[in-house]
Amino acid sequence: MSRAFRFAPIGVLLLIIAALVWRLATPKDNNVHSTMVGKPVPAFDLPSIVPNKPALSSADVATGQPHLVNIFASWCVPCITEVKVLKALQGRGVHIDGIAVRDRPADLADFLARNGDPYERIGSDSQSDVQISLGSSGVPESFIVDGKGVIRFQQIGAIEASDVPMILSKLEQAR
Amino acid sequence: MKRLLLFFALATAQPLYADSNLPPAYWSDRQLPDPRQEAEAQALMDQIRCLVCQGQSIADSDAELAGDMRDLVRRRIAAGEKPDAIRAWLIQRYGTWISYKPTSEPAAWPLWLLPLALLLVGAWLIRRRIRMRRGQ
Numbered sequence: 001m002s003r004a005f006r007f008a009p010i011g012v013l014l015l016i017i018a019a020l021v022w023r024l025a026t027p028k029d030n031n032v033h034s035t036m037v038g039k040p041v042p043a044f045d046l047p048s049i050v051p052n053k054p055a056l057s058s059a060d061v062a063t064g065q066p067h068l069v070n071i072f073a074s075w076c077v078p079c080i081t082e083v084k085v086l087k088a089l090q091g092r093g094v095h096i097d098g099i100a101v102r103d104r105p106a107d108l109a110d111f112l113a114r115n116g117d118p119y120e121r122i123g124s125d126s127q128s129d130v131q132i133s134l135g136s137s138g139v140p141e142s143f144i145v146d147g148k149g150v151i152r153f154q155q156i157g158a159i160e161a162s163d164v165p166m167i168l169s170k171l172e173q174a175r
Numbered sequence: 176m177k178r179l180l181l182f183f184a185l186a187t188a189q190p191l192y193a194d195s196n197l198p199p200a201y202w203s204d205r206q207l208p209d210p211r212q213e214a215e216a217q218a219l220m221d222q223i224r225c226l227v228c229q230g231q232s233i234a235d236s237d238a239e240l241a242g243d244m245r246d247l248v249r250r251r252i253a254a255g256e257k258p259d260a261i262r263a264w265l266i267q268r269y270g271t272w273i274s275y276k277p278t279s280e281p282a283a284w285p286l287w288l289l290p291l292a293l294l295l296v297g298a299w300l301i302r303r304r305i306r307m308r309r310g311q
Contacts, residue, residue, distance in 0.1 A: 030229065032226050032229075032269060032272075033270070034268060034269070035266075035267065035268060035269060035270045036267075036268055073195060075194065075195045075196060101195070102195035102197045102239065102243075103195065103197070104196055104197065107196065126197060127200045127243050127246060127247075128200075128239075128240055128243035128244075129243070129247065131240075132240075132243065132244060132247060132265075132268065133268065134268070135268035135269050137226035137227070137240065137269070138226070138227070138240070
């Protein structure tokens with residue numbers, strides 16, 4: 001056995017250590033990115049869930065204007081803070097539609113009364129069907145849909161106040 | 176007394192789940208009446224990755240979303256859809272990542288070629304051995 005070969009195990013060990021250090025320094029992205037971005041919104045027709053709030057279908061998000069489709073729920077804690085940011089976006093003239101995942105009418109009405117209501121329409125997705133068909137994996141998530149009904153952007157997690165300029169520019173691009 | 180109360184309060188505390196208040200979807204934990212269809216659904220569910228507990232299949236996961244996905248799989252199988260069509264539908268949404276079944280995409284080629292490469296390395300090692308013996 002050659003001399004260089006004898007040191008191979010140490011080389012392998014160093015490689016493993018290097019790989020571990022690299023993974024520690026750049027943590028893995030565990031977000032599930034939807035591969036529906038760039039594709040048309042799949043057809044859906046969700047029923048209404050709270051009174052005085054129209055239901056949501058895929059036709060309602062392709063109106064010639066960009067829409068922000070927010071996937072949320074009254075049982076989702078980060079959604080409480082997000083709703084306030086959405087309210088600010090609504091103030092800037094953004095069309096916001098909601099998909100309420102696995103929600104109960106009374107819970108949702110309470111949530112909206114307590115935290116504000118930026119939604120033009122809310123559809124009730126009681127079995128996460130539409131959430132899955134959009135390639136979303138949790139709440140909150142948001143999709144920016146352009147005027148032709150094509151998904152342009154996916155926001156994973158709550159939209160923070162610091163995300164507002166980015167969201168507005170994505171909406172502008174989707175015009 | 177206060178300590179005892181605190182102890183009981185802690186012992187009986189309800190963990191705060193980030194889950195909804197709706198009951199599980201109908202087919203999430205219920206077998207299809209047709210055993211052949213149920214077997215098809217089960218085989219597919221074993222190969223679909225849970226979006227919440229990544230690393231588990233939706234058949235193994237207790238996450239609500241996994242329950243909803245089991246419901247979706249069973250509903251579609253019961254409606255006569257082929258398992259491969261359901262898998263393709265999910266891959267269209269979440270990428271090949273969602274399926275545990277290795278694909279034939281270029282990214283998976285090393286996986287398919289590795290057994291061949293290992294066989295070749297083995298053959299080479301044996302050849303060397305035999306030559307060394309002869310040399311003695």
